[in-house]
Each structure stands twice: as structure tokens, then as C-alpha cells.
Amino acid sequence: MTKTVLVTGASGFIGRHALPGLLARGYEIHALSRRGASRDASGGVIWHRGDALDTAAAAVLVARLRPSHLLHFAWNADHGVFWRTAENLSWLAASLALLRAFAENGGQRFVGAGTCAEYDWTGDGLCDEAMTPLRPATLYGQSKKAMHDMLAAFAPGASLSWAWGRIFFLFGPGEQPSRLVPHLIRNALTGQPAICRLGQLERDFMPVEDVGDAFAALLDSDVEGAVNVASGQTRRLGDFAQMIGRACGGAVEVRRELPGNEPLRLAASTERLQQELGWSPSRDLAAALADTVEWWRAKSGAG
């Protein structure tokens, strides 16, 4: 039987990196994107230009394609904006419409992109799918949690299989330039001040190619429910920033300012990902970082 997947946000930072893993797993891929095909899109993908916020158009596409699988990445991810924007309400509404259309057109398995920001961050910092309470402190986290809760409540009655990949921290080619890792890389490469203010924070970083592949593996499995998508290892931001400096052959300044609302440590249980799903990261962190630095170097050279 043909496995057909509709991928939303398919030209986004993570979406584009899920495509190779889906192709490798034998999916016929339909990709929905406002931008149409991204420049580095893999071959063998059928692109549909469209806005997932246009729920009527998205429903028409779903009714026409009748995909067996849906991988839903599309959401507002504008750096500095996505935490609080009222657009979170519209993305949740659009995600619900997509879920309903998918279920009513023969869909079998729905996988969505969640976030570590769904968890309560006031505890010891270890986020476990079964043990850690969900208590988002932001509109973004609450909107993602609401979609998770709705999936969990809706899927059984609709005979849908589903999973929800909770993304932690990531880096790689194509990240928004204003975010921390690109900021450090670009400034270190050009000799401008590259400052990591919150050097003592501990976070779980994963190369975006691995995040994309983990979602492809999750979609292709029958694992149900929430699954953290993370490496299982935390690093101090300061140490990670120094790695970036070395990879760039430049200087990064690490400070140890006190965080505001951010927790000191955010770690992920990865037992579900690694044991239940049987997926492991394939990329060495330093090698992935070196590739990312090269990508930014080539981009600035070309610019």
C-alpha cells in the first residue's frame, strides 16, 4: 500500500529536513508551503504552494490528496514574536481544522510538532513525557499544549493513530539569523562581538537534520502520544558557545548573567525516542556545528 504524507511547513527550518528521511522510508510526499519549493528541497517531493492558515484551501487539498499520513510543522516561528503573538490562536485553529479534515478524508496517522515549552519549567528541569506536568508559561506553549490535548481526546474516537514530537533546542543551516547560534556564528566569522550572556544555562541541543529525521521515524512508527525529540544530553550554553567560537576560528565572549524567567536547566527524557521508537541521533555535534558554520560562511561569501 502506498504511504502518502502531507507535510505542512515543509520549507521551514525543520520541515525541509524531514523530507530526506520520509523519502528514505518510502513515502510519497506532498509538501505544503507558503514559499513553494525551497531551494535545497530534495527531489521526489510534490510541492503545493499554499498557506496552512487558509483552512478552507487546506481542507480542499486534504480532500483531494487523501493522504494516509500527516506531518504538521506549520506554525508561527518568528524569533522574538512567536511566544506571544495572537497568531498562536489562529495556528491552533488551523491545526484543528486540518486534523478534522484529515480524519474525515481517510487519514490514518497524524504527527504534530510540539515543544518543550509545554512542560512545567519550575521543577528540576528534567522533562519527562509521563512524569512532568504540562504547565506552559507562554501563549505559544499553551497553544501547542492545547493541540496536544485535543489530539489525545479526538484521535481515539476517530480511529486515528497519532504522535506529538516535543522539540527542544536545535541548530543548523537555514535557522533565523537573529537566533542565538546564527548570531554567534555570523559575528564570530566577521570579527564582531559575539556574546553569550547566559553561559551557565544548560540546554539540550540537536542538529536540525537529526530533528527532521526523528520526525520522519516517528511518523513511520506506531508509537502513540508525546515523544521528546532531543539528544538526551545537556550542555552549558557557555561550552556550546565556545565550541562555536572554535568552529569559526573566532572569539566568543561568555558571560554568566542571571536568567530572568528562563530555567537554569532544561533536560529531556529520551527513553521513548531511543528505546520505544528505536531512533538515535546520527550526527556528531561538533561535525554538525562545523557544517553549520560552513553553511553560514558560504552564505555570507555569496551575499
Next chain:
Amino acid sequence: MTKTVLVTGASGFIGRHALPGLLARGYEIHALSRRGASRDASGGVIWHRGDALDTAAAAVLVARLRPSHLLHFAWNADHGVFWRTAENLSWLAASLALLRAFAENGGQRFVGAGTCAEYDWTGDGLCDEAMTPLRPATLYGQSKKAMHDMLAAFAPGASLSWAWGRIFFLFGPGEQPSRLVPHLIRNALTGQPAICRLGQLERDFMPVEDVGDAFAALLDSDVEGAVNVASGQTRRLGDFAQMIGRACGGAVEVRRELPGNEPLRLAASTERLQQELGWSPSRDLAAALADTVEWWRAKSGAG
């Protein structure tokens, strides 16, 4: 300053009974309803025919009216259907769109209709806004809870005041005929078997006129967050069914079958409603029941 309220679901079972209380409190009322004006609508209400599920049209109406207040009742309430229908996803999506449109058009206070089905029903049966965990067992309850959670997360950043009235059990003129109270009344009036199977269940019943007035009071207050809308007194279904039999001058058979998933007791804390909001039920239960019986008697006589 003029207080202008847009009421959705305004010709529904509860919505229509909120209108007198809103008029009494000095609101200019715009009522949205698929049916247009209901037959027993109070005077002084401006009716707009429309479907709150048509989010684009609802947003246009909100932008045109720019109401200071929004009282949102519209939702699927089809007896036997509303617990599980996929339309719950669409009602949540439409409610989110309405909330965003309201906030972006100068809205000041949003009050929505929640449900006791948002609470965890596996405890001792007392539902308290602050103490009882929210753990809905149904898609309907989960959808209402998601709207509550989104309101709580969205409102502060949008400088919106908000409240969420959690409805328990109610009865009165205009209820769907297939539901328990109308079923008992109609059968008892016509000498058909009127059977209350789960006589030992304890529930909190309130006349729908009081429910509507409580929402009008809640809208007109500055009480924030979830507020149970209930009498604070539970009765055995069997006792309530006997009251119905007496009011009808007919016989009701009370059985004591074992409930399936339903909790034995569902009681409501009403401290927020009665102390914080300062609202008390105005109707005597037996008198309200007698009026309801009269309403059904007149209806069947006219039919």
C-alpha cells in the same frame, strides 16, 4: 460609556435566558444566531442572523460592531452527539477566531460558557475552581477546557478581562425534548412510561433562567477566571424525578441502576459565584419546575 455586548448562541437554550439580565444591566445587545430572533426574545435586542462557525463572517461582524463585551454561548449542544462529535474541533477553532477578532477590535471583556465536564470526575465529586484538577473524559469537555486554557494564556497579553462560567445541570423552557427532564415531563403528562434509571446519582440542578442571569451578572462584573454556575445544592436524580412527577400530576418510575462512566455525585463549589460575584439564585426550584411543566403542557396543547 455605552456597554455593548455581542451574544453568540443568543437564541439557544441558555443564550435566550441571558438577554433579560443583560437588558436589566444596561447593555446594548447584539445577538448572533443561526435562527435569527427566537420567538420569545426580549425586546430591545438587535438580532444578527449568522453562523458563529463562519469565522470570517463573525470577524466582520465584530469589526463592524466593535462590542466592548462578548458573551460566547454558541457551540454544538445536540443531545447524545455533542460529547463526541468532531464538530467540537470546529467550535474550538471558531471560538479562538472570535476571541482574536474581539481583542483586535477594542474588546474589553470576554465571558465564555464552560462545563462541569472539564473537571476530573474521579474524585469525591466536589468540583472546585481552584482545587479540583481539570481532567475531562470527553472530547466536549476537553474542547471547552482548551478554550479556557487559551483564554487564560491569551487575555493578559491582550489586556482583556475574562471569565469562564462552568455550567452544571439545568432545566427549563426550550430544552431539547430528548433530554432527561423534558422526557420525564412529557411522558408523565401524557401517561407514557416516565423512567429515571439512575435514581441514586446526585446532581446540581438550576433553572435555566437563573443560569442565564448568572452569566449576565458575570459579564457585568470584573471577576476573573473560572466560576461555577450552579446552585451549590445537590439532589438525587430520583428525588428530582419524583418532584417532576408531582408537578405533572403523573407517575415517574425511579430505578437505581448502576451508572457506567458517570460519577455518583457531582457537586459544585459556589463560593466564587455567591461570595465573589455576589450572585444568588432567585428562583425556587419547585416553582421553576412547575413553570417548566406548564410550558411543556402549553406546547403539547398547541401542537
